[in-house]
Amino acid sequence: MRRYLALVLLACSLARAAADDAKPAASNVPRAEYPRVHPDSRVTFRLKAPDAKKVQVQPGGADNGLGKGPYDMERGTDGTWTVTTPAAVPGFHYYWLLVDGVAVNDPGSETFFGYGKPTSGVEVREKGVDFYDAKDVPHGEVRALWYHSKVTGNPRRAMVYTPPAYDANHKERYPVLYLQHGAGEDERGWTTQGRANFILDNLIAAKKAKPMIVVMDNGYADRADAAPPAAGQPPRFDFGPFEEVLIGELIPKVDATYRTLADRGNRALAGLSMGGMQALQIGLTNPDAFASVGAFSAPPFGKIDATTSYKGAFRDAAAFNKKTRLLWLGAGTAEDRFAAGVKTMRETLDKAGVKHVVYESKGTSHEWQTWRRSLHEFAPLLFTD
């Protein structure tokens, strides 16, 4: 009898699988069945909430590849709410659930620090693309480096990627890429959402990028003597204290801690969105610190002036071109405002004769797939000329 029952259950389970080969998202917690991603990139979300009156899925931000939402979930007879979205753009998408209007994370999802707090995310696989997978190649390490900042008066944590065999090659020195997250995110973003370590592992294994150290700090910093920001308020959008931390504390700490090539030619600064604005602002105005700068989805908004912007960095194009190893700009074609900003900057730089590289990520918007691709395009150009 028990054997018969087991066979029936097996048959049912096979029938279910044949009817729907959606799979749990790679971003789920272990053994969570939902969210599930269908072969055509639709995503099904589910939550058990028998007493709720309304449950919705809310994609994060204006340009989310899951669509705009919110998507109303439909209540099943057992109190389980379900919805399937239209086909999503490939990549990583932040989202949360609205349970009777309260924004909560999906218990089926791992959390990813975005929007200033842990946030659900769903990974939608891009067919034929594996450059950010954890493959069976030599892996670098991601290290949490704690350091005390006099600028902020606090212990701070930076994440540091050291390339494969860093410890074994104990006489080799490496160039360093400083790589910053976006607004609302933190120093974990590039390795969790961005999979920067796997992108570098794969590029290095294929000899497409030089082995390098990547330092990912928290881009927020308040001076020790500043009044704490009001509770519930967003952090200050002031890059000054972070510039002091980066130039005066973090770079010396990294150069003292790791076997770096500690000169400007072997040091790059890049970032996404807010982090890209920091890269342009801090990188271009500290040419003695950085010879390469990358701005992912982060053009200067408003007026850009080849004579005055960035403390006149572009004023003498020939001098800039001579001392700059790489100025790199990227954006997704589906993030209109950012793509337009890059276009304006590109035109200004072209007119001024300032050398630069522009990259367009096809079909992606202000999301991590744009930035994974950007890193994958940017890193091979670093430290090579």
Added chain:
Amino acid sequence: MRRYLALVLLACSLARAAADDAKPAASNVPRAEYPRVHPDSRVTFRLKAPDAKKVQVQPGGADNGLGKGPYDMERGTDGTWTVTTPAAVPGFHYYWLLVDGVAVNDPGSETFFGYGKPTSGVEVREKGVDFYDAKDVPHGEVRALWYHSKVTGNPRRAMVYTPPAYDANHKERYPVLYLQHGAGEDERGWTTQGRANFILDNLIAAKKAKPMIVVMDNGYADRADAAPPAAGQPPRFDFGPFEEVLIGELIPKVDATYRTLADRGNRALAGLSMGGMQALQIGLTNPDAFASVGAFSAPPFGKIDATTSYKGAFRDAAAFNKKTRLLWLGAGTAEDRFAAGVKTMRETLDKAGVKHVVYESKGTSHEWQTWRRSLHEFAPLLFTD
């Protein structure tokens, strides 16, 4: 006028602060005002949920220092729900909110992997205790080490603490403590909830513990050819595959990657709860791999037999005592079942003449404060005799 308004607001804010010097918990996300911990260790939780009918705070597990709960929150006129708990036991407490019966995380809290998923937690400061603080002392690093397992057929991640100046002392070799999390947790538990890196930093700075490497792996492992556990089901409670990973793959990987002292005398295995059961089971039955074993809140339940348990490890007490550097057992006085289990094991070992060390954590239960204290007591005894 604006200046006058600012002064009034400042006066209001000072008045509020004087009336209640509760502070946002250290475990909160940046700038989240709630949960707040009062000087007498009561905790106030708050959530805005205007349309909810019932909101509660649910402490995790049976022995939570916040109390049993659930605590009904009271609805304010603006739809904000609030409750203040009785004075909590100091330490880190898992919890979640029940919004109309749906278990969700508190948006004010960072998340901590427990109960098989990201879970809210609140840190209640223990007065006069700073052994797990991030002090201005030399810090070690916590490294994510990715490795491919043939046993499980998957990429796996272990967290590796390397002591301060590990890179600078590039000829020195170090002993290794393998340190495992509890059920429902993962390889991040010991450094996020447990603050193991800061405990070691502080002990090493005070010369109370030998500089050592600490390896924290994921204690769950399924064989590559095993059917995946059913969705929504808890993971298998079978230590066999993890033992194969640890002995056959992780130890060789660690010894090949780091400057270890790669002999049994300089290798220890410890863990908490499920991880402590693994330490006893794997450590005592692989004496060629480990000369020191620590079980935190993890006595063998049921019968312990000095002749047959752990493949007869205790049968010849004199031989065991000669080759074992440390057998360490600990539990909190407020976790009755575990304290009773340790007592039974202690009596059995005493009767058999097996040397061991027992530690009691006063007033704490099956929670991280017991395990932080346990590590703080255990680590100084390692690799010293």
